[in-house]
Structures are given as structure tokens and as C-alpha cells.
Amino acid sequence: MDAAVVIAGAGPTGLLLAAELAQAGVPVVVLERDPEPRLAAMGMAINAGVVDLLAERGLMERIGADGLPWPRAHFAQLWLDPGRLPGRQTYTYLLPQAKLEEHLLAHAEKLGAQIRRGVTVRGVRQDAEGVTVDTSDGEVTAAYLVGCDGAESVVRSAAGITFEGTEAAFDGIAGDVEVPNGHPLYQQLGANEFNSGLFSVAPSGVGLLRVATGEFGRRPADPAAAPDVAELRAAVHRLIGQDIDVGTPRWLGRWNCQTRQADRYRAGRVFVAGEAAHLHFPLGGQALSTNLEDAVNLGWKLAAELAGWAPGGLLDSYHDERHPAGERTCLTTAAQLALLYPADRVAPLRTVMNELIQFDAVNEYLVRTAGGLNVRHPASGCDHPLAGLRVPGVPLPPGRGLALRFDPAVRLDVDGWADRVDLVTAEPSADIPAVALLARPDGRIAWATDGTDPDGLAAALATWFGAPTGG
Ligand SMILES: Cc1cc2nc3c(=O)[nH]c(=O)nc-3n(C[C@H](O)[C@H](O)[C@H](O)COP(=O)(O)OP(=O)(O)OC[C@H]3O[C@@H](n4cnc5c(N)ncnc54)[C@H](O)[C@@H]3O)c2cc1C
Structure with missing residues (x-):
């Protein structure tokens, strides 16, 4: 092979x-x-x-x-x-x-x-x-x-x-454009919603801006046909109602909003x-x-x-x-996407969402959602609240599992898996509310405990790391 x-x-x-x-x-x-x-x-x-x-x-x-x-x-x-x-x-x-x-x-x-x-x-x-x-x-x-x-x-x-x-009734262009100081695009910095779609401008280098347009309800252009500066300018014009110079493209591409x-x-x-x-x-x-x-x-x-x-x-x-x-x-x-279009119709919903975000629990839930931090994989056989989540902020031994204990008195028997799993004792961490845990090589927590009893560890090791050596 x-x-x-x-x-x-x-x-x-x-x-x-x-x-x-x-x-x-x-x-x-x-x-x-x-x-x-x-x-x-x-x-x-x-x-x-x-x-x-x-x-x-x-x-x-x-x-x-x-x-x-x-x-x-x-x-x-x-x-x-x-x-x-x-x-x-x-x-x-x-x-x-x-x-x-x-x-x-x-x-x-x-x-x-x-x-x-x-x-x-x-x-x-x-x-x-x-x-x-x-x-x-x-x-x-x-x-x-x-x-x-x-x-x-x-x-x-x-x-x-x-x-x-879903098919996308959405036509999008994105790319980097070179602009001199004081160029009118600088006045558009930020991400803005308009009745017919989105227009965002962000710095992407010295004298360089990343622009993205997205027009809802507009048939997507042929993805194989690269957009040009005239097309970008026309899209910006339709979205914001102003015909402005859009700089000199370094590159432009197409995008859409299919799911x-x-x-x-x-x-x-x-x-x-x-x-x-x-x-x-x-x-x-x-x-x-x-x-x-x-x-x-x-x-x-x-x-x-x-x-x-x-x-x-x-x-x-x-x-x-x-x-x-x-x-x-x-x-x-x-x-x-549903909260972005059409801007005039969803504006009241956005106002209410903004009010909800002022509640700590809502803010936290959405920060974790947008940050990809609340993805939990099904963790068979362990009902600890950390099971299935990532172990936060801990360097992982490359390609190996990690049995981590925050209390040296906890006996974690990983001897049969020593060729696949490292045993490490660490200082307790406020971010990891557990006394000991087992992390897989991808950083997902397979097992955790709040007590000193390592009940369930052997089963978790067998589930994710196979049979023990000599077992
Ligand atoms: C406007 C826009 C803004 C975005 N902004 C963000 C952002 O800020 N943050 C974010 O997280 N994501 C963002 N994304 C999404 C992100 O760019 C993609 O999710 C990401 O590029 C996908 O990565 P990938 O490796 O799976 O696929 P791709 O990046 O598409 O890579 C696929 C690779 O496969 C190659 N390839 C294709 N076909 C073949 C073939 N037959 N044989 C050999 N090679 C092939 C391609 O040349 C390419 O190199 C954005 C997307 C868009 C459209």
C-alpha cells in the first residue's frame, strides 16, 4: 500500500x-x-x-x-x-x-x-x-x-x-481589497444588517480590508465564475443604497448560506x-x-x-x-440566519434577544454555543457532568490518553493501559470540578469522579482504550 x-x-x-x-x-x-x-x-x-x-x-x-x-x-x-x-x-x-x-x-x-x-x-x-x-x-x-x-x-x-x-436563495461575495488611508470603505467598518442582506467590512492587514456581501432572495451566481470588482460594487450599492468605490481586490470569491x-x-x-x-x-x-x-x-x-x-x-x-x-x-x-433576515421583520426579535442576552445564563449559553465549547459527546457509562466535554486548558500527551488526578491519594489503576495512557497528578483547578478524570487523546473526558473511589475507570479504559495488556 x-x-x-x-x-x-x-x-x-x-x-x-x-x-x-x-x-x-x-x-x-x-x-x-x-x-x-x-x-x-x-x-x-x-x-x-x-x-x-x-x-x-x-x-x-x-x-x-x-x-x-x-x-x-x-x-x-x-x-x-x-x-x-x-x-x-x-x-x-x-x-x-x-x-x-x-x-x-x-x-x-x-x-x-x-x-x-x-x-x-x-x-x-x-x-x-x-x-x-x-x-x-x-x-x-x-x-x-x-x-x-x-x-x-x-x-x-x-x-x-x-x-x-437547504438550497440557498442567497448570493454572496467575499474577499480582500486594498484601500488607501481615508478610503470610504473605512466608514463601513463592522458587520451590518440591511433589509436585503449583510455587508461587513473588517481589517485584514495593513491597507487591506475584508469585505463580504450577502444578498438574500437573490439567485446565487455560478460558483465557478469568479466575481469581479464591478459585481462587488453593484452588490454593495444594492445593499447599502450608496454607490461607493470598493478598492482594488487582491482576491474575491463566492459564498452562500446553504445548510x-x-x-x-x-x-x-x-x-x-x-x-x-x-x-x-x-x-x-x-x-x-x-x-x-x-x-x-x-x-x-x-x-x-x-x-x-x-x-x-x-x-x-x-x-x-x-x-x-x-x-x-x-x-x-x-x-x-433566521435572526438576520429580513432585517426589518426580525428587528423586534433581535431586540428581545438582546434583552435576554443581558441575563448571565443566556449570555453564557450563547458564548459557549458560538465558541464551540458546549459540544458534549455521549459518554457511555459515566454520568459525571464533565463526561463527554473537553478537558479545558490541559496540554495533552500526543496520541495518548490522560488519567489525571488532583488528589494523589486517589488510586487510578491504569497499569494495564500504560502503553496507551499517561497517569499525571496535578494541582486542583477551579475550571475542572472533579477529583480525577480520564481524557481520550482528542481531549474528550471519558470518565470523571468527585470522590476518591475510581469506580467505573476500568470500564471506561476498556471502552476507549481496549483490553489491558496481559488482560
Ligand atoms: C465568507 C466566509 C467566511 C468564513 N469565515 C469563517 C471564520 O471566520 N471562521 C470559521 O471558523 N470559518 C469560517 N468560514 C468557513 C471556513 O472557511 C470553512 O469551514 C473551512 O474552510 C472548511 O475547511 P475544510 O478543510 O473542511 O474544507 P476546505 O477549506 O474547503 O478545504 C478543502 C480542500 O480540498 C481540496 N480539494 C477539493 N476537491 C478536491 C479533490 N477532488 N481532490 C483533491 N483535493 C481537493 C481543496 O482545494 C481544498 O484545499 C467562512 C466561510 C466563508 C464562505
Whole structure:
């Protein structure tokens, strides 16, 4: 075989998945259609969930230096206040997606992932032994294929996975434009709702502004036809009622507001992740957090399967955990869409929502929703309130589980799993209301206890880490 795992697509999802696999010693090849890394990508911000996930992997120090911490969040462009949450302060980062991809690429390559550019995946066939991927550069064989090839995923179609959802009666253009000081676009800074749609302007570099228009009720233009400056100017004119110069585009692209989800995230030896699995209105950074969580969820499970220690059903748990999470993101972003259009009709609803946000519990719920922080996976056999959530702010041992105790008197017997799980004693943390816990390699809490009795730990270890050595 050419590799153990082939990934289609070197977007953020494919790159992080490649890094997770390479870190676990899995030979992995990423096939990317574009000959060069893209310098322009749509995203502008990573939410608190992504910041946590990158920090756990020791990446945030470097990546953060290229971004701007921003202690705010929004729900349908209604401002929330993360500072009012109890405990640990969480941050959104303003960070161009192309920069994030640059860091993820360097991380994946450093760990040994092979990225083959200018190779388009055309199809796949599979049998009991593995997959044969048909590409523009011949066939590539592997044990598994993961489609991280975006919303138009060829892998998804080839595997017979459907992608049902809503059609978008929405026409959107986004891109970076160069503008001199004092340019009229500076007066439009911010995100604004208009009766026919959205217009946002944000700084994206020195003398550079990110503009995005979105017109509801307008038939989407052909996605293959790149927009030009005249089209952008006309869209801005229609939205704000003023004909203003829109600068000199460095790049422009199209976007829309469809909500779609794959019916299955797995078809035999083929998986889909990221935007190949779910597509929704890109608000508040929920897209990248849902995408990257897919990558870290699947990465360690594939590695465990290939290493031979995966318990039965581990690979299927990828769909069982991530499909509901993707469905939830589709729902909460669709709810935000409903709060944005048409501006004159939804204005009273937005006023009431704003009043509700003044209540701490509502603010906290929406901050966690927008930040991707309240995603809870079903945790079989453990009813502790932390089970299924991420372990917040704790560096994870790469590719391994973590048995963490905050009281050295608690006896956590992980001896039978010492080749897969680290035992660490730490100072108690106000952010982790438990005496001990077991975290999986993706940072999800599989088991936790408030007492000194480690009842249930052995079962959780067997569920997620397989049989004990010599057991
Ligand atoms: C206007 C706009 C603003 C956004 N802002 C944000 C934001 O601020 N924060 C946020 O979290 N998200 C944002 N998003 C969403 C975010 O950009 C996407 O969710 C993200 O890019 C999806 O990542 P991905 O890796 O799953 O797929 P993609 O980024 O689509 O990557 C797929 C990769 O696969 C490659 N590929 C495709 N087909 C093939 C093939 N057949 N063979 C080989 N390679 C192939 C592509 O070239 C590409 O490199 C925004 C989106 C839009 C439209």
C-alpha cells in the first residue's frame, strides 16, 4: 500500500487530521488539487474551541502571534460578553484562515505527513483489504480514505454518501481589497444588517480590508465564475443604497448560506470530515471548530485501529459522536440566519434577544454555543457532568490518553493501559470540578469522579482504550 491513510484535501480539516495521524506514527498522504498553498481563504476568526484545541497541541503560542486575541463573541451579530462567564477567560482570535493553514501545514509536515499537491481525487473503490483512490496522477492505495475535500466533496459522492439540506436563495461575495488611508470603505467598518442582506467590512492587514456581501432572495451566481470588482460594487450599492468605490481586490470569491449534512460520516473504509460532512452559514467561527473537532476525533481512532488496539466499534463512534455535533452546528447557525433576515421583520426579535442576552445564563449559553465549547459527546457509562466535554486548558500527551488526578491519594489503576495512557497528578483547578478524570487523546473526558473511589475507570479504559495488556 502507498500509505495507511489517504486524505483528500489540504484545507484546515485535512491538515490537522494528517498531523494527528503522523503524530501517532501512521503513514499518511494528503492529496491536494491546488498546486500551491492558498494565500486567500474565507475565514477570519477562530473561536474559543479552536483556540483550546490548538493550545492542547502546543500550537497556540506560535499561531497566536499571527492573530489578535479578541475577548468578544456574537450570536447572529448580537454581541455577547465572554468576560461575564465564571472561571477561565476564553478568547476568540482574529486570524486569517490562510495563516492558520500555513501553521497547520508546517505542523503536519514536521510530524512526517506527506502532502502531494496538484493531485485531484476523482473517485474511490474499496474492498475488505483497503481503498484504491483514482487520482489525476494515477492510483493510490491505502487502508482508509478520508474526504476532507470540502463542500463539493468528490469522496463523499464516490462513497454514495448523500448531502441533503437547504438550497440557498442567497448570493454572496467575499474577499480582500486594498484601500488607501481615508478610503470610504473605512466608514463601513463592522458587520451590518440591511433589509436585503449583510455587508461587513473588517481589517485584514495593513491597507487591506475584508469585505463580504450577502444578498438574500437573490439567485446565487455560478460558483465557478469568479466575481469581479464591478459585481462587488453593484452588490454593495444594492445593499447599502450608496454607490461607493470598493478598492482594488487582491482576491474575491463566492459564498452562500446553504445548510447541508452528510447522512453518514463513514461508508466502510471511507470517511468524510469538515465541510465535506457539514456545510452551514459561517458565523462566529463555528465552522472551523466543528471541522477541526472532526479531525481530532477521527485521528486517534484511525491510529488506534491501525495499531491494533482499538476496541470494537471505535471507528463507528466517529459518526455517532460527530454527526450529532455537526447537526447541532447546522441548527444553531440556521437559527442565527433566521435572526438576520429580513432585517426589518426580525428587528423586534433581535431586540428581545438582546434583552435576554443581558441575563448571565443566556449570555453564557450563547458564548459557549458560538465558541464551540458546549459540544458534549455521549459518554457511555459515566454520568459525571464533565463526561463527554473537553478537558479545558490541559496540554495533552500526543496520541495518548490522560488519567489525571488532583488528589494523589486517589488510586487510578491504569497499569494495564500504560502503553496507551499517561497517569499525571496535578494541582486542583477551579475550571475542572472533579477529583480525577480520564481524557481520550482528542481531549474528550471519558470518565470523571468527585470522590476518591475510581469506580467505573476500568470500564471506561476498556471502552476507549481496549483490553489491558496481559488482560
Ligand atoms: C465568507 C466566509 C467566511 C468564513 N469565515 C469563517 C471564520 O471566520 N471562521 C470559521 O471558523 N470559518 C469560517 N468560514 C468557513 C471556513 O472557511 C470553512 O469551514 C473551512 O474552510 C472548511 O475547511 P475544510 O478543510 O473542511 O474544507 P476546505 O477549506 O474547503 O478545504 C478543502 C480542500 O480540498 C481540496 N480539494 C477539493 N476537491 C478536491 C479533490 N477532488 N481532490 C483533491 N483535493 C481537493 C481543496 O482545494 C481544498 O484545499 C467562512 C466561510 C466563508 C464562505
